[in-house]
Amino acid sequence: MSIQVRNVSKRFNDFVALDDVSLDVEGGALTALLGPSGSGKSTLLRIIAGLESPDAGEVYISGTDATEVKPQKRNVGFVFQHYAAFKHMTVRENVAFGLKVRKQPKAEIRERVSELLRLVQLEGFGDRYPAQLSGGQRQRMALARALAPQPDVLLLDEPFGALDARVRAELRAWLRRLHEEVHVTTIFVTHDQAEAMDVASQIAVMNAGHIEQVGAPTDLYDEPETEFVMRFVGDANRIGAHWVRPHDLDVSHDARDGGVEAIVDRISHLGFDARVDLTAADGEPVSIQITRERLEQIELEHGQIVWLVPLRRRAFDPEALLAVD
């Protein structure tokens, strides 16, 4: 089931949460809304779910205008950052809720709930209360609950944000597998670019109430269209008017190679590769990433003056470019 967002705007008092946002999500895709806090990503997700109504614009689900449709009629599954578990119900009752309010036959509900508990690996936990589960288990229960009524669309709002790093990585991999299995159109909100790149097939990068760029993870990384995307998706250094990825800078001991002068501040060995922190002649801090082999080859030392040669660089502000060149 595809989703189209058309020219949606939303304000909260004086704060512009979304400013004329449009987004297309293909049926069956796994899309991430990526951005810093306050960029409007959660608001956009909640508008798609019907939990907020836009001041302007429309939302289409499977081609039909859903803008005025109440959340309970949209057939979306929503997963909240803090689980929103029904505390007074067991795991089984939580998962069954969406089926019960739709007045489905009891036998069918029982069967579907068991099937979902198996899917989220909570088979033995059906009679427990949410308070007796770990954070990761609660979030899996919330996922099963959202999936139970077979939603057209699954929406996840920072689903792993409240979990510790190890559980988060586990659930990420698990969400990817789940999506391959269930294939429901999924949008999830995150502020963690690594999470977005790891899980999503398409990422929409959001900043200050609008979408900066939409694309596959590699496209965003290799071909960022704006300075914001360059900086937010992966690391980036400013060298004059240009932006360069840390691994797209080589180190030279020779000024004639056309590099930018810099002084070595710190060398950190990270295993396979190493990070070198430097300060460029114009005072900008620069962080580069080189392999261990290369590091040994060029014999870097703390306090040394070197020249940084960009292998690949990008510029986003034509005026700044003219001023420097």
Added chain:
Amino acid sequence: MPRLGLRSVAILYLTAILVAPLGLVFYRTFEHGFAPAWEALTTPETLHAFKLTLIITLIAVPVNTVFGVICALAIVRQRFPGKGVLNAFIDLPLALSPVVVGLALFLLYGRTGWFGGWFEQHDIQVLFALPSMILATIFVSLPFVAREVVPTLREIGDEQEQAARTLGANNWQTFWRITLPSIRWAVIYGVILTTARSLGEYGAVAVVSGRLQGQTETATLRVQERYESFDVAGAYAVSLVLALLAVGVLLAMTLVRPKEETA
């Protein structure tokens, strides 16, 4: 031994303020044995007074429970102009002396009052009759359910309700299946406090009832009447029943609670 000191102060205070007077009532009631107390309690006027108190309580408590939950939901979950005023007004009965409440009802429903004329034309007796006594009791016991439910609603937030909506529940289903079970303890506490307040109301009812023996005399009014008629034993006996009702309500609350929580 600061801990022991604290404990002694608390126990001494409670004994002096709560236990001693209650104990004395108990002692005085049965000072001359069980029979006089029973006799005082089973006079037709006293029985009628208890019946009246129960009727008033049975009407005031459900009305204020429904209204209190609706008010709490409006205050916590909705934004509308005048919300602050509503929030403040709910507390008015706590601040206002019941005698003033009684007087206000008197002015409203009296012969020359705003509503008095209308009711008189339709031959409905409000003052010196059950309706005004119920109104007075509803007024003084109004804040308790809302005051208990508001902080609980704030604490649980509305994410569970939102989750229920996205799962297909309509407003009614969301309220019955999600909101109400989440606030049930607050509602029960509110109901208990409302019940206690309704059973014990004296001032406002005293003003509007006319205190006609066997007609508009509630249990609390009966205590006063017996006392003034130099039937001290009768006054003690009725007082004791009122006190036992209060204790019973509190006991019911403590007995129900732990059972539910270990479920």
